[in-house]
Amino acid sequence: MYEGAIQDLIDELGRLPGVGPKSAQRIAFHVLSADPADVTRLATALRRVKELVRFCTVCYNVAESEQCRVCRDPRRSEEVLCVVEEPKDVVAIERTGEFRGRYHVLGGAINPLEGVGPDNLRIRELLARLGTGSVRELILATDPNTEGEATATYLALMVKPMGIAVTRLASGLPVGGDLEYADEITLGRAFEGRRAV
């Protein structure tokens, strides 16, 4: 145990995801020995993230104004909407450069064990967006785990009657890898989802 401020900092850092007690200590002492200007910049960044970042009023991605960058961009297609669980999934899909439609961030997945039901996600907001009639295809890009699959099934049940095409991302082998290194679960799924060439 250290005294006062340094221990407070270690405790706070230790609360962050992925930071254990040893890492917290290392970061704290790094901060202590760093240039005061650097530390001020870090402190400002921390404060600003809470003050300035909001959620986009259209898609609920993180944004710095009313709407996020994607929703403000008039070149993006209104016809294709991609549903993801978290803002970080938007970033991942944007990195592909493939997708020119718009997003909807649910804020999680249906998970009864954690007490998360459809009411706790932005599903009502999604249905309202789809109700305007401009969307032709809904891409379900929730995580390929039990909760993400359940969420996708739930959305498909709700949306299909509206006459909108609903698609789900494929799951299978990573590109550029060796077949032999794929684990049996991934390889088994890839077998299931094989297609004619």
Add this chain to the structure above:
Amino acid sequence: MYVRRLELVDFRSYERVGVDLEPGGNVLVGPNGVGKTNLVEALGYVATLASHRVATDAPLVRAGAATAVLRCAIVHDGRELLVELEIAPGRANRARLNRSPARRARDVLGALRLVLFAPEDLELVRGDPAERRRYLDDLLVTRMPRYAAVRADYERVVKQRNALLRTSYLARKTSGGRGRAARADAEGPAEGGGDLSTLAVWDTHLARHGADLLAGRLELVAALGPHVTKAYDAVAAGRGAASIAYRPSVELPDPVPDRSALEGALSAALAESRPAEIDRGMTLVGPHRDELTLTLGTLPARGYASHGESWSYALALRLAAYDLLRADGVEPVLILDDVFAELDSGRRERLAELVAGASQLLVTCAVADDVPNALRGARYEVSDGQVSRAD
């Protein structure tokens, strides 16, 4: 397949021990409590990454040590594979294959195929249905690793679905009488997601993964049945024949339908039991409620069989698994922990006949004379913390 050498560091009672084993018969002799079963347990751990005796890893590490190390040289088709495992309670185990680190400890699964019979297996016959389901599922995964994912997916869906049912059950109980949950269900999802509005979604997934698991188990039981009957006949004193049957919680048409029809049957059963499930707050149909029935003559083994019969039945289940894996073309290592003391000489000979020709057989016993001559190969004396060759 056979284990050429096993080394243990800080595992159970052993500080450091190494044993060179032979293909064919190996007999470990020693008085009770000197650590014969610890050697067996170590091999079991290499094969399954779990102990057959305890649920957590902490008891496996010698008191006072931080980690235990298992090193096992396995010869398969003339090639040797060295598996090294470091067991660290509370942390992820680390594994190396032929001296290079494996990405996950799970990657060593399949390196050693093993069938182990131990006194704890009496629970297969006397214990809850869960014991027999685990026996089936473990064997299913050994034969087809894909089922590890099917089983995990299914268990997760059941857990989520139960959580949903339980939450609504509790909500109803506290709000008194017919509460919000029952109403939301009646009005459907359009109501804006009352508690049970997602139940249909979980039903779909339960039926899909459940049908997959059910199809696997049904196929397995059909293949396993004759082997069980044969093995029991050999090791039991011969009162009545043993037969196994899969008893699903869902009524299935005869003959057993294909996977998509199973999915339909599960969906229908879920729809039918929905009021009861909402009432009781748990999932009442599906493979997690199924049973493997063990019959002896015309009576169920559970409850009716004597101690000797139950014990023979448990042994027959393990021997049948061994037979089946052999028929698939893998030659697993067979371990019989403390078996021969329970058998009279006639049954000893018959068991010996059944397992003779095993690529490797490990037998533990307190008295060397209990082991039939046909199975005597290499002999080892086990004493406190030491294993030495004794022939």
